[in-house]
Amino acid sequence: xxxxxxxxxxxxxxxxxxxxxxxxxxxxxxxxxxxxxxxxxxxxxxxxxxxxxxxxxxxxxxxxxxxxxxxxxxxxxxxxxxxxxxxxxxxxxxxxxxxxxxxxxxxxxxxxxxxxxxxxxxxxxxxxxxxxxxxxxxxxxxxxxxxxxxxxxxxxxxxxxxxxxxxxxxxxxxxxxxxxxxxxxxxxxxxxxxxxxxxxxxxxxxxxxxxxxxxxxxxxxxxxxxxxxxxxxxxxxxxxxxxxxxxxxxxxxxxx
Amino acid sequence: xxxxxxxxxxxxxxxxxxxxxxxxxxxxxxxxxxxxxxxxxxxxxxxxxxxxxxxxxxxxxxxxxxxxxxxxxxxxxxxxxxxxxxxxxxxxxxxxxxxxxxxxxxxxxxxxxxxxxxxxxxxxxxxxxxxxxxxxxxxxxxxxxxxxxxxxxxxxxxxxxxxxxxxxxxxxxxxxxxxxxxxxxxxxxxxxxxxxxxxxxxxxxxxxxxxxxxxxxxxxxxxxxxxxxxxxxxxxxxxxxxxxxxxxxxxxxxxxxxxxxxxxxxxxxxxxxxxxxxxxxxxxxxxxxxxxxxxxxxxxxxxxxxxxxxxxxxxxxxxxxxxxxxxxxxxxxxxxxxxxxxxxxxxxxxxxxxxxxxxxxxxxxxxxxxxxxxxxxxxxxxxxxxxxxxxxxxxx
Numbered sequence: 001x002x003x004x005x006x007x008x009x010x011x012x013x014x015x016x017x018x019x020x021x022x023x024x025x026x027x028x029x030x031x032x033x034x035x036x037x038x039x040x041x042x043x044x045x046x047x048x049x050x051x052x053x054x055x056x057x058x059x060x061x062x063x064x065x066x067x068x069x070x071x072x073x074x075x076x077x078x079x080x081x082x083x084x085x086x087x088x089x090x091x092x093x094x095x096x097x098x099x100x101x102x103x104x105x106x107x108x109x110x111x112x113x114x115x116x117x118x119x120x121x122x123x124x125x126x127x128x129x130x131x132x133x134x135x136x137x138x139x140x141x142x143x144x145x146x147x148x149x150x151x152x153x154x155x156x157x158x159x160x161x162x163x164x165x166x167x168x169x170x171x172x173x174x175x176x177x178x179x180x181x182x183x184x185x186x187x188x189x190x191x192x193x194x195x196x197x198x199x200x201x202x203x204x205x206x207x208x209x210x211x212x213x214x215x216x217x218x219x220x221x222x223x224x225x226x227x228x229x230x231x232x233x234x235x236x237x238x239x240x241x242x243x244x245x246x247x248x249x250x251x252x253x254x255x256x
Numbered sequence: 257x258x259x260x261x262x263x264x265x266x267x268x269x270x271x272x273x274x275x276x277x278x279x280x281x282x283x284x285x286x287x288x289x290x291x292x293x294x295x296x297x298x299x300x301x302x303x304x305x306x307x308x309x310x311x312x313x314x315x316x317x318x319x320x321x322x323x324x325x326x327x328x329x330x331x332x333x334x335x336x337x338x339x340x341x342x343x344x345x346x347x348x349x350x351x352x353x354x355x356x357x358x359x360x361x362x363x364x365x366x367x368x369x370x371x372x373x374x375x376x377x378x379x380x381x382x383x384x385x386x387x388x389x390x391x392x393x394x395x396x397x398x399x400x401x402x403x404x405x406x407x408x409x410x411x412x413x414x415x416x417x418x419x420x421x422x423x424x425x426x427x428x429x430x431x432x433x434x435x436x437x438x439x440x441x442x443x444x445x446x447x448x449x450x451x452x453x454x455x456x457x458x459x460x461x462x463x464x465x466x467x468x469x470x471x472x473x474x475x476x477x478x479x480x481x482x483x484x485x486x487x488x489x490x491x492x493x494x495x496x497x498x499x500x501x502x503x504x505x506x507x508x509x510x511x512x513x514x515x516x517x518x519x520x521x522x523x524x525x526x527x528x529x530x531x532x533x534x535x536x537x538x539x540x541x542x543x544x545x546x547x548x549x550x551x552x553x554x555x556x557x558x559x560x561x562x563x564x565x566x567x568x569x570x571x572x573x574x575x576x577x578x579x580x581x582x583x584x585x586x587x588x589x590x591x592x593x594x595x596x597x598x599x600x601x602x603x604x605x606x607x608x609x610x611x612x613x614x615x616x617x618x619x620x621x622x623x624x625x626x627x628x629x630x631x632x633x634x635x636x637x638x639x640x641x642x643x644x645x646x647x648x649x650x651x652x
Contacts, residue, residue, distance in 0.1 A: 050549040051418060051535065053427045054273050054434070060417055073547050097271050097534040102548025124271045124534070128260055132534075149275035151437060159274075170275060174435030 002143050003118045004165040007042035007090045008200040012255035013222030015202055016229050019046035019062040021071025025079045027238045034245035036089050039252035047076055047095035054123035056177030058227040073103050077111045084116040092119035105133050109140035119143035119165040127159050150184040160196035167201040177227050179206030187219045210254030217255040262451020265574050267567030270450040272537045275434045284452040286357050303348045308338045314471035320598045327621035332468050332630045341633030342492040343374035349460035351378035354441035361385040361440045365429040367422035368559035369401025370633055371445030376410035386410035389428045391421040394558045419552045422562045426536055446489025447566035450537030454567050461495025468628055469499045482507040485630040486609040488560035490569045492632035511609040513555035514582035524553035526565040527573050527580035540570040556585040559606040587612040589645055604633030
């Protein structure tokens with residue numbers, strides 16, 4: 001049983017995302033601890049990539065800030081190791097295939113295992129390409145998280161059947177970012193997932209306020225929020241931990 | 257079990273968001289259908305012949321040959337196509353395919369603007385909406401092409417993210433495609449990106465070598481000893497190579513943009529300086545740092561200013577079937593000027609990279625040897641930039 005399952009034992013899961021090293025790793029550490037204290041059930045840690053093709057402008061800019069600050073994959077592993085001394089909730093990386101590939105997938109997963117990273121999300125690694133990393137992920141106990149999109153249609157069952165950790169349901173077409181409305185029929189997607197697996201599923205992309213979070217949690221086991229948090233980090237910089245913590249508490253309270 | 261598609265050795269594949277998977281699966285299915293459809297092929301041949309002006313000339317550059325004093329040089333004149341480059345070959349194919357698929361809108365990325373202009377042209381002709389993504393830096397370097405695209409009815413969106421050049425335009429076009437798939441076809445301009453694009457674009461560009469092979473057999477009664485073309489993503493090069501791949505006596509030479517030199521950071525010579533990686537939907541060679549961050553590449557040529565190379569080229573390099581040589585800005589500019597003066601042909605600065613290598617190679621070969629150089633585009637668009645390179649400020 002993966003450690004990620006424990007994130008879904010405390011009611012509906014609230015899953016915040018932040019980019020490591022935005023604006024520096026010390027701030028990232030403060031924000032992660034504050035989010036964990038305020039009810040985050042699992043945290044997605046972004047390893048910045050120069051060309052994040054699945055991200056909207058808010059997270060693109062966070063990637064630029066982080067890389068400009070000099071953060072690297074090695075520094076992030078060291079950071080997670082330090083974080084793990086007191087942060088116990090599941091942590092998953094979110095990055096791009098080339099970051100893992102160029103580090104050497106086996107070396108990357110071995111370090112995830114050693115430092116205490118429970119899973120990895122790679123938005124540019126669809127079902128057809130997952131064998132690229134799946135064997136080493138399983139060897140080192142790192143869950144390779146599957147994504148399901150509004151356009152997945154006949155692919156949902158196939159993806160769900162082989163899913164590990166949790167399933168990331170992409171709520172909307174397009175890239176990450178704050179959206180005023182989510183029109184995808186999430187409940188039908190969840191229904192097909194449920195027919196094929198017991199792995200929990202969480203909805204992300206575009207969710208930015210407690211009302212949307214509450215609505216999405218009616219259908220899914222968890223809610224993922226990235227851009228709305230990263231936006232606050234852009235605004236408050238090194239002082240972002242407190243406002244982000246308040247936001248996390250509000251969002252977690254809204255989940256049903 | 258999952259199954260990866262569209263491999264050229266270890267290269268290729270489909271490294272894209274799940275949101276796009278059904279779109280590329282549908283595209284592959286429709287392409288497989290239409291490429292065998294006589295009606296589709298008749299329409300495409302008709303457009304290539306009556307609209308784009310094919311076949312393009314294979315011109316014996318006698319004066320260039322005599323001046324260099326070695327192998328006979330033939331120029332495959334893709335610069336004479338409608339819109340002024342080889343890009344129209346692929347665009348007419350993809351636009352026609354998109355229209356058959358019921359799409360009403362084309363999106364495209366462009367570097368120098370040649371592919372953007374070609375896409376805007378096809379969209380105008382076939383009555384489709386068109387949006388072109390172009391790095392903001394390139395919209396300044398190639399202001400005339402921005403105007404041409406708008407004149408043709410396309411919307412041009414300057415891309416400000418990253419280095420604001422071709423790679424960022426590709427990223428932004430991909431982002432746009434994930435947000436609007438139903439009515440939109442992404443008309444990718446090179447033999448890159450996720451399967452089936454490298455195959456589709458290669459098939460539509462293969463007309464270059466299909467014609468060149470027939471033409472050289474007609475003129476010389478034998479195959480050439482070398483075929484030379486410039487390589488950014490690599491569409492005119494793969495088109496120039498494709499029908500000669502089986503002819504082992506024919507050397508295939510791709511010319512990469514070395515920028516200020518392959519021993520500097522200001523280069524875009526991917527095969528010569530890059531490493532295996534995964535980006536823009538494909539596994540191939542990319543200019544990148546030790547952590548896999550994509551490098552900000554540089555070339556005087558906006559069309560070759562890309563940190564990757566098409567997967568089939570990466571494969572041809574791996575198996576040793578094609579050679580990839582670096583050509584610096586300075587060498588390309590010299591060739592740009594040299595071809596203009598000796599033959600009265602102003603090549604695109606991209607194509608001048610291929611001419612530059614022919615200038616090195618031809619004098620080392622016997623006079624009975626034959627080289628074909630693909631002039632992928634015309635150089636009018638580059639005159640102002642080359643003048644600036646030579647320290648002369650002119651207004652377009």
